[in-house]
Amino acid sequence: MDVPQKNIIPAVEVRDLAIGYGDRIVLEKLNFTIDPGEVVCIMGGSGCGKSTLLKHIIGLYQPLKGDIFIRGESMVNAAGERKKALMRSLGVTYQGGALFGWMSVAENVEFPLREYTELTAAERRERVQEKLALVGLEKFGSFMPAELSGGMCKRAGLARALALEPDLLFFDEPSAGLDPLSSAGLDKLILDLRERTGATIVVVTHELDSVFTIGDRALMLDRERRTLVADGKPAELIKEYAGSWVGDFLSRNGTANR
Amino acid sequence: MKKIFSQCGEFMIFLGAVAGAVPELFRRRTRRWREFFYYAELCGFQSLPIVIMLCFLMGVVLGIQGAIQMRKVGTEIFMVDLIGFSVLKELGPLMVAIIATGRAGSAFAAEIGTMKVNEELSALRTMGSDPAGFLVLPKLCAMVISLPLLSVCGDAAGILGGMCVGVSVLEIPVAAYWLRTVDVLNIAALTGGLVKSAVYAILITLAGCYCGFTSSGDAQGVGRGATRAVVMSIFLVVISDAVMTLLFSFIGW
Ligand SMILES: Nc1ncnc2c1ncn2[C@@H]1O[C@H](COP(=O)(O)OP(=O)(O)OP(=O)(O)O)[C@@H](O)[C@H]1O
Ligand SMILES: [Mg+2]
Numbered sequence: 001m002d003v004p005q006k007n008i009i010p011a012v013e014v015r016d017l018a019i020g021y022g023d024r025i026v027l028e029k030l031n032f033t034i035d036p037g038e039v040v041c042i043m044g045g046s047g048c049g050k051s052t053l054l055k056h057i058i059g060l061y062q063p064l065k066g067d068i069f070i071r072g073e074s075m076v077n078a079a080g081e082r083k084k085a086l087m088r089s090l091g092v093t094y095q096g097g098a099l100f101g102w103m104s105v106a107e108n109v110e111f112p113l114r115e116y117t118e119l120t121a122a123e124r125r126e127r128v129q130e131k132l133a134l135v136g137l138e139k140f141g142s143f144m145p146a147e148l149s150g151g152m153c154k155r156a157g158l159a160r161a162l163a164l165e166p167d168l169l170f171f172d173e174p175s176a177g178l179d180p181l182s183s184a185g186l187d188k189l190i191l192d193l194r195e196r197t198g199a200t201i202v203v204v205t206h207e208l209d210s211v212f213t214i215g216d217r218a219l220m221l222d223r224e225r226r227t228l229v230a231d232g233k234p235a236e237l238i239k240e241y242a243g244s245w246v247g248d249f250l251s252r253n254g255t256a257n258r
Numbered sequence: 259m260k261k262i263f264s265q266c267g268e269f270m271i272f273l274g275a276v277a278g279a280v281p282e283l284f285r286r287r288t289r290r291w292r293e294f295f296y297y298a299e300l301c302g303f304q305s306l307p308i309v310i311m312l313c314f315l316m317g318v319v320l321g322i323q324g325a326i327q328m329r330k331v332g333t334e335i336f337m338v339d340l341i342g343f344s345v346l347k348e349l350g351p352l353m354v355a356i357i358a359t360g361r362a363g364s365a366f367a368a369e370i371g372t373m374k375v376n377e378e379l380s381a382l383r384t385m386g387s388d389p390a391g392f393l394v395l396p397k398l399c400a401m402v403i404s405l406p407l408l409s410v411c412g413d414a415a416g417i418l419g420g421m422c423v424g425v426s427v428l429e430i431p432v433a434a435y436w437l438r439t440v441d442v443l444n445i446a447a448l449t450g451g452l453v454k455s456a457v458y459a460i461l462i463t464l465a466g467c468y469c470g471f472t473s474s475g476d477a478q479g480v481g482r483g484a485t486r487a488v489v490m491s492i493f494l495v496v497i498s499d500a501v502m503t504l505l506f507s508f509i510g511w
Contacts, residue, residue: 059384060380060384084388087383087384087385087386088384088385092381092384094377096376096377098381099376099378100381100382101372101376102296111385112385115385115387157381
């Protein structure tokens with residue numbers, strides 16, 4: 001692992017990134033790379049900019065400064081159809097699920113397939129059923145999003161993100177609002193996904209248990225210093241930062257909510 | 259003042275996005291019949307009863323007012339012209355536009371605003387879809403087709419309302435009223451009205467969708483967006499009515 005692997009193109013590379021809304025900087029001086037096949041957890045106190053960072057990486061917003069490379073291609077400088085294609089190649093789930101309210105759950109999952117693949121109706125139905133089964137919603141395909149619980153919406157959103165089988169996935173707090181068992185199931189699902197498809201997975205999460213179970217790496221963001229403060233294996237970070245808030249956060253001691 | 263300018267700028271950008279998405283209509287995959295029929299039913303078919311009722315009543319009211327004036331000068335039969343032309347050229351399309359503003363314009367703003375709150379707009383964009391094309395074009399097509407059709411129905415109902423008054427109050431024979439109607443009304447008046455209602459349809463849809471897209475992304479924003487859509491639509495409808503009436507008077511519509 002320590003041998004420098006120059007020929008591998010990182011799945012995500014962030015260079016000197018500054019992000020925010022208007023002139024308000026939320027995070028700055030961000031530098032990190034995510035290698036193909038890694039599961040990376042982004043952590044930090046509520047409101048420190050985790051969702052904001054994710055939305056910038058997936059190309060929804062333009063950063064104030066710096067550049068973001070997805071598989072070596074700049075997201076910031078991409079435009080038009082190229083940018084659309086780049087965005088489409090990522091699987092993304094949102095904090096609330098973001099299902100389309102006027103479509104049933106199955107149609108939601110089918111939507112990207114109908115838009116961007118040449119699959120026949122039967123093939124699409126099969127794929128939808130497969131993805132719904134993956135998140136444990138195989139019986140709810142005909143339900144409307146309004147008829148699902150919050151956690152179910154999230155899982156349906158996950159199924160939709162997986163529909164096109166992207167190799168780069170971004171989950172915004174996938175387990176918040178799920179009971180501990182489903183949340184453990186989700187961790188297993190993420191590990192399975194990586195196992196089967198070798199996908200790179202970036203997860204924003206508050207769940208310490210899942211960070212230690214699934215995370216190859218944890219990135220810690222600090223609200224006060226407005227930047228990345230720690231980057232490494234979760235278990236090693238605890239030792240390395242023992243005594244500081246990063247260590248506290250990870251070992252759940254004291255006032256970790258910074 | 260600065261705010262108005264920046265809003266105009268935003269609106270122009272929005273228009274550009276919609277215009278840029280128009281080619282989508284000519285691609286099989288992005289031709290969205292399902293959404294089209296959904297909105298055509300919502301804004302067109304479901305508004306039919308209320309349009310007919312209100313236009314009929316408007317014809318009656320106009321008939322009574324007209325009858326009073328016409329009787330003064332003894333030119334009762336001209337009431338037919340008065341009703342016919344004002345309904346065809348102005349009141350029919352305007353009535354339909356007002357109903358559509360309340361029913362469709364505000365609903366569009368609320369719908370898109372809610373999608374924004376739920377991050378559905380972001381999800382659409384990350385799936386590489388163009389929200390402007392995906393959400394605006396089906397509504398636009400549905401409205402542009404259904405409002406003129408509604409206007410035709412409203413026109414008929416309005417003329418019928420006027421006829422009821424003419425026949426009962428002024429005692430004009432039904433046949434005479436009908437003959438006079440067919441005689442004086444021309445295709446140009448009808449076309450003018452229909453063109454107007456198509457333009458209203460475009461304005462109401464654009465205003466509604468624009469207010470949805472620019473709503474503030476929380477629950478209050480959705481309500482404010484819907485209100486703003488109604489005000490903006492009515493404003494645009496009245497302005498465009500004035501402009502079109504002026505233009506049409508030159509070409510004799
Ligand atoms: N649309 C927006 N416009 C302006 N400021 C925003 C917007 N969205 C978020 N912010 C600000 O950016 C900061 C980071 O928000 P963000 O949603 O990224 O936090 P987060 O780390 O995801 O928190 P949580 O764990 O609660 O989801 C917050 O301080 C918030 O006030
Ligand atoms: Mg968040």
